Amino acid sequence: MPVPLTSGRLQWTDVPLPLRARLEDALGAPVTDTVTPAGGFGHQLAAALRLVSGRRVFVKAAPDDDSLTASNIHEAAVLEALPPGVPAPELLGIHHAAGWTAVVIAHLDGPHPDLSPASADAGQIWALLEELTSSPAPAPYAAAVSTTPSTAAALHGWDELLADPPVGLAPATRARLPQLAELEAAWPALAHGDRIVHGDLRADNMVRDHDRGVTFVDWAHATIGPACIDAASLAPQLILAGHAPADIAGLLHEHPNTASNPDTTTAFLAALTGHWHRNARKPAPPGAPGLRSYQHRAAAAGLGLLGYRLS
Ligand SMILES: Nc1ncnc2c1ncn2[C@@H]1O[C@H](COP(=O)(O)OP(=O)(O)OP(=O)(O)O)[C@@H](O)[C@H]1O
Ligand SMILES: [Mg+2]
The missing domain is CATH 3.90.1200 (Aminoglycoside 3'-phosphotransferase; Chain: A, domain 2)
Structure with missing residues (x-):
């Protein structure tokens, strides 16, 4: 199925510097590259960050007065509480700085599934x-x-x-x-x-x-x-x-x-x-x-x- 194009999402450089620094500190390495996947309709940051080590993590972030931050905090609580075996990525952390909140999630590597009749x-x-x-x-x-x-x-x-x-x-x-x-x-x-x-x-x-x-x-x-x-x-x-x-x-x-x-x-x-x-x-x-x-x-x-x- 054609996935709706992402447009108007916040980018890594829109995130206040103190939060970017906090994240790099917690992840133990500077971010060298970011990729915003296609898909979804939200306006918040939702991006794969590549670290200098080559490791990738997925981050969602928004200002605290944006209702998406409450959603992200809910999502983080859910990811932490899901029982083993559920097909979901792991929560890696929640970070707050400069009136913003970022949720860090294990990065998944691959395309969206193909829901067409041709696919399994x-x-x-x-x-x-x-x-x-x-x-x-x-x-x-x-x-x-x-x-x-x-x-x-x-x-x-x-x-x-x-x-x-x-x-x-x-x-x-x-x-x-x-x-x-x-x-x-x-x-x-x-x-x-x-x-x-x-x-x-x-x-x-x-x-x-x-x-x-x-x-x-x-x-x-x-x-x-x-x-x-x-x-x-x-x-x-x-x-x-x-x-x-x-x-x-x-x-x-x-x-x-x-x-x-x-x-x-x-x-x-x-x-x-x-x-x-x-x-x-x-x-x-x-x-x-x-x-x-x-x-x-x-x-x-x-x-x-x-x-x-x-x-
Ligand atoms: N853990 C992950 N690893 C890699 N890519 C991911 C991960 N989680 C989400 N994505 C990709 O990023 C996109 C946006 O993420 P997500 O759907 O969680 O954000 P959102 O802002 O809540 O989206 P929506 O616009 O649906 O409300 C997804 O469509 C998916 O392609
Ligand atoms: Mg989505």
Whole structure:
């Protein structure tokens, strides 16, 4: 799948000198080179740093008054609490200086996975999701995510579209607005569960590391909830990558994460698709030029999947 281009991200040289010095001190060597990977829509620093020793680390950094710093601190707590065997990079440290915070994470080496039907990556990801949710989240993980409200549980959009239907809404979608809003309204009550949830699974939030295989990154939205959330989030991404919607709808009916909980899966898909549909119509936020067109395409993929699940 073409990964949305990164644009407008802060660069290493935008980070205040005291924090850069603190990081180089902690890492034990000067930074000689930085690479900002393609992918994602955020504006913060998210870069691979190469040290004079040749070692690489991955760093995310933002000013403390930027809401992304709270997300990065949440992600750091999650990375530290994830049990062994979860496909995630290790947390290497958190550093504060000059009113900024940087989170240092083990560097993964490789491309984003290929979610297209031609690749075996999607099959590996389904298997990883089954494994990730095969048992309840351990207590340290539950504690780490307990202080941050679940963004997955808060997803919605059809309610606002129903209250004020936008001009240009496809007639078939307009006709379904009451049903979609009702499904979405059921979601918050169904959003509870005891499994690890990554909460933002897209190709650009995974790296196919040369040694570890597909590894999930960007755990900023991690939470605890039903096993279906990540599997149902992955489904529209696979359609965007070229899979036939009917095939993916069939997979959702069969995969253990979603088959055991069809009503929860449908309610979540409705809330996620509503979120995309509503947000796609908003003005583009600064520094994220590809976001709205991605949301348009994702909303269409989600709605296509819902078509197979609604009578
Ligand atoms: N540990 C890592 N090693 C190597 N590359 C990584 C690592 N973590 C993330 N990346 C790459 O950097 C990009 C940005 O990282 P990440 O998604 O964590 O940042 P973000 O600012 O939270 O992104 P978003 O824009 O999705 O909110 C990812 O799309 C991925 O390509
Ligand atoms: Mg990301």
